[in-house]
Amino acid sequence: xxxxxxxxxxxxxxxxYLAGRRDGESYLSIRKISEELEISFHFLTKIxxxxxxxxILTSSxxxxxxxxxxxxxxxxxxxxxxxxxxxxxxxxxxxxxLPGCSDKAxxxxxxLWKEVRTAMKSRLEDVTLAEMGTRTMLERxxxxx
Amino acid sequence: xxxxxxxxxxxxxxxxYLAGRRDGESYLSIRKISEELEISFHFLTKIxxxxxxxxILTSSxxxxxxxxxxxxxxxxxxxxxxxxxxxxxxxxxxxxxLPGCSDKAxxxxxxLWKEVRTAMKSRLEDVTLAEMGTRTMLERxxxxx
DNA sequence: TTTATTTGAGATAAATTACTCCGAAATAGT
DNA sequence: ACTATTTCGGAGTAATTTATCTCAAATAAA
Ligand code: SF4
Ligand code: SF4
Numbered sequence: 001x002x003x004x005x006x007x008x009x010x011x012x013x014x015x016x017y018l019a020g021r022r023d024g025e026s027y028l029s030i031r032k033i034s035e036e037l038e039i040s041f042h043f044l045t046k047i048x049x050x051x052x053x054x055x056i057l058t059s060s061x062x063x064x065x066x067x068x069x070x071x072x073x074x075x076x077x078x079x080x081x082x083x084x085x086x087x088x089x090x091x092x093x094x095x096x097x098l099p100g101c102s103d104k105a106x107x108x109x110x111x112l113w114k115e116v117r118t119a120m121k122s123r124l125e126d127v128t129l130a131e132m133g134t135r136t137m138l139e140r141x142x143x144x145x
Numbered sequence: 146x147x148x149x150x151x152x153x154x155x156x157x158x159x160x161x162y163l164a165g166r167r168d169g170e171s172y173l174s175i176r177k178i179s180e181e182l183e184i185s186f187h188f189l190t191k192i193x194x195x196x197x198x199x200x201i202l203t204s205s206x207x208x209x210x211x212x213x214x215x216x217x218x219x220x221x222x223x224x225x226x227x228x229x230x231x232x233x234x235x236x237x238x239x240x241x242x243l244p245g246c247s248d249k250a251x252x253x254x255x256x257l258w259k260e261v262r263t264a265m266k267s268r269l270e271d272v273t274l275a276e277m278g279t280r281t282m283l284e285r286x287x288x289x290x
Numbered sequence: 291t292t293t294a295t296t297t298g299a300g301a302t303a304a305a306t307t308a309c310t311c312c313g314a315a316a317t318a319g320t
Numbered sequence: 321a322c323t324a325t326t327t328c329g330g331a332g333t334a335a336t337t338t339a340t341c342t343c344a345a346a347t348a349a350a
Contacts, residue, residue: 001231001239001262003146006338009241016253029296043339049298061297062347086146094146096154099290107288108161108281112272116265117146123257136253143252145244151308174326188309194328206327207317 008085010039011047013143015081019073019133027059027066037144054084074130082124091121153230155184156192158288160226164218164278172211182289199229219275227269236266
């Protein structure tokens with residue numbers, strides 16, 4: 001099951017890595033992150049650029065530059081990151097992907113799918129990057145292969 | 146959320162259409178199905194061919210030819226169709242997609258994701274094409290845009 | 291002020307997925 | 321036997337996603 005694009009997954013891994021650090025004040029270079037997580041540097045650059053544009057990260061160029069959180073990671077829910085890369089209709093268009101869906105004109109999998117979809121959404125909008133990040137660090141959960 | 150490839154979705158729509166018919170004995174031409182569901186004829190042909198090879202459908206060439214169920218649709222669970230086009234590891238590889246996953250070396254979203262994934266799997270392996278097909282017909286659920 | 295370093299932005303390339311096309315093989319009806 | 325129809329099988333094309341490359345702009349430190 002591939003629920004998310006590569007961009008979303010890379011973004012989450014990078015953000016969780018950032019959120020798990022002790023020092024959240026200083027800038028961390030994208031090069032460093034890409035090496036740590038074994039993600040293509042250039043591709044990751046583009047992705048984190050997007051997060052900077054969307055106001056989740058802030059950046060600084062030049063030596064000792066890099067990225068850090070703009071808003072504190074406990075103010076950013078995972079779902080927000082998903083919406084950046086997957087679009088805002090991610091949890092409304094689904095399985096069959098037929099246009100013009102409504103509860104009045106559903107496809108056969110609507111009920112089944114609605115459960116899964118809303119369960120997922122409600123879980124993902126509750127959990128913040130900070131929670132997951134610290135958990136990642138404390139329990140030594142892995143973010144790279 | 147795009148959980149499935151176009152192939153899987155088209156396959157399911159076609160199968161639910163077939164399962165919803167009164168006459169399950171006779172062959173129905175792929176051309177007819179493609180027009181009814183507004184799916185590219187050639188693409189659907191390839192997809193239904195695969196289902197024939199996998200023993201879900203059986204086919205007949207020539208005039209009055211087409212496809213019909215090989216095994217009765219109440220013996221085919223939705224999950225089986227998914228496995229044909231998405232592979233058998235569909236419900237084991239997931240969200241982060243890191244290789245070498247185990248409960249001992251999980252990524253940060255493992256628990257969260259495991260819930261969603263197993264909930265989905267257990268629902269999809271219970272429901273058969275026959276159940277959904279008749280429901281589709283009786284409740285006039287739509288299979289096309 | 292110069293230099294080294296790092297993000298920003300956009301073009302390009304590779305890989306995957308989605309879709310199309312064509313001729314061969316089978317089959318029912320005339 | 322002939323013809324029209326339909327699936328089969330594989331190749332080819334288009335679109336989208338994923339990844340790479342290049343150079344400009346900013347910035348810190350020497
Ligand atoms: S009817 Fe429901 S499940 Fe089906 S495509 Fe529309 S929103 Fe998705
Ligand atoms: S640890 Fe679990 S959730 Fe994370 S990629 Fe592996 S199987 Fe998926």
